[in-house]
Amino acid sequence: MKNALRILLLLLAVAAFGWLVRGADPEAVAQSLAALGFWAPLVPLPYLAVYLVDTVGWWKAFGRGGPEGISYGVLFRIRWMGESINNFAPSAYVGGEAVKVYLLAKRGLSASSATASVVIAKTLQMLGYLIFLAIGALGTLHLLGDSVPVLGTLLSSIALTTVLVAVLFWVQRRGPFGLLLRTFERFGWHSRRLEAQRENLLDVDQRIVAFYRDDRGAFRASLGAFTAGWLLDTLEIFLVAGWMDVPLSWNQALVIEAFTRVAKAAGVVVPGAIGVQEAGIVLMCRFAGAPDAFGISYAVLRRGREALYAAVGWLLLIAEESHLSQLRERLAQSSSGDP
Numbered sequence: 001m002k003n004a005l006r007i008l009l010l011l012l013a014v015a016a017f018g019w020l021v022r023g024a025d026p027e028a029v030a031q032s033l034a035a036l037g038f039w040a041p042l043v044p045l046p047y048l049a050v051y052l053v054d055t056v057g058w059w060k061a062f063g064r065g066g067p068e069g070i071s072y073g074v075l076f077r078i079r080w081m082g083e084s085i086n087n088f089a090p091s092a093y094v095g096g097e098a099v100k101v102y103l104l105a106k107r108g109l110s111a112s113s114a115t116a117s118v119v120i121a122k123t124l125q126m127l128g129y130l131i132f133l134a135i136g137a138l139g140t141l142h143l144l145g146d147s148v149p150v151l152g153t154l155l156s157s158i159a160l161t162t163v164l165v166a167v168l169f170w171v172q173r174r175g176p177f178g179l180l181l182r183t184f185e186r187f188g189w190h191s192r193r194l195e196a197q198r199e200n201l202l203d204v205d206q207r208i209v210a211f212y213r214d215d216r217g218a219f220r221a222s223l224g225a226f227t228a229g230w231l232l233d234t235l236e237i238f239l240v241a242g243w244m245d246v247p248l249s250w251n252q253a254l255v256i257e258a259f260t261r262v263a264k265a266a267g268v269v270v271p272g273a274i275g276v277q278e279a280g281i282v283l284m285c286r287f288a289g290a291p292d293a294f295g296i297s298y299a300v301l302r303r304g305r306e307a308l309y310a311a312v313g314w315l316l317l318i319a320e321e322s323h324l325s326q327l328r329e330r331l332a333q334s335s336s337g338d339p
Contacts, residue, residue, distance in 0.1 A: 084313025136258025
């Protein structure tokens with residue numbers, strides 16, 4: 001039933017994008033893509049800056065000194081592998097985090113340290129996203145005035161993200177796993193898996209609480225890196241527009257990117273947000289004054305870049321774990337503390 005619903009939503013999203021494309025001039029779209037010329041091979045490169053900066057954000061989430069015994073290059077590859085799973089596997093952005101923890105533990109880092117870093121990094125990335133959306137809302141006001149459809153969507157997303165981030169910080173300052181265990185005990189629920197991992201889970205709590213209490217410098221550095229990563233997302237569409245000879249200011253690119261991110265987040269239940277993201281790009285390009293031909297072209301190029309990055313990530317994962325079919329079993333063993 002769940003898979004059927006996901007397929008239905010996917011078909012509806014693709015149909016919505018198709019409806020937007022229907023009115024476009026195919027020749028204009030082809031000309032827009034052809035305008036890239038020798039710049040075409042460079043389209044995937046701007047996003048690499050986001051991966052590099054986001055890895056710095058994760059590095060700082062380990063606290064002072066970073067992850068013991070793990071180089072930046074190793075952390076960069078592990079993050080790439082995890083994000084490839086997050087972006088294309090139907091895990092609601094959870095499966096890739098478990099893989100990151102497993103791969104760090106495989107290299108000798110304690111599972112509690114790895115888990116704490118992933119929880120902190122994901123929270124600070126969301127806080128950076130909130131800052132990015134706020135900047136995008138200001139850019140929208142400057143570009144479109146009080147355009148209700150766009151500004152209202154961004155403000156709604158800001159409000160929802162603010163509540164979610166506030167709840168995450170409240171829970172983490174009190175120890176998320178300890179809070180979960182106490183809740184289970186209060187209602188008389190029992191989980192053998194949680195009880196078997198009680199000591200490790202409470203150790204994760206201590207690391208998370210200590211980070212927010214003692215590592216203020218690392219907190220600011222991690223948040224700054226993740227915020228910069230969100231802002232660097234804008235670089236891709238800004239450069240692609242320039243390569244296509246489409247006049248697009250940095251503010252226009254920022255507003256388009258902010259709305260695209262909201263659309264992708266809203267389409268999390270659709271595999272890869274396919275169709276949802278593309279429709280969001282075309283609609284936002286219209287609002288920002290960019291031609292439909294560019295919006296459609298960029299939507300296609302962006303999806304191609306995402307597929308390329310995902311393919312590289314999966315190849316790295318295959319090189320790391322030759323038998324992917326057994327990865328789920330290894331993840332289960334890792335989380336239960338089995339050898």
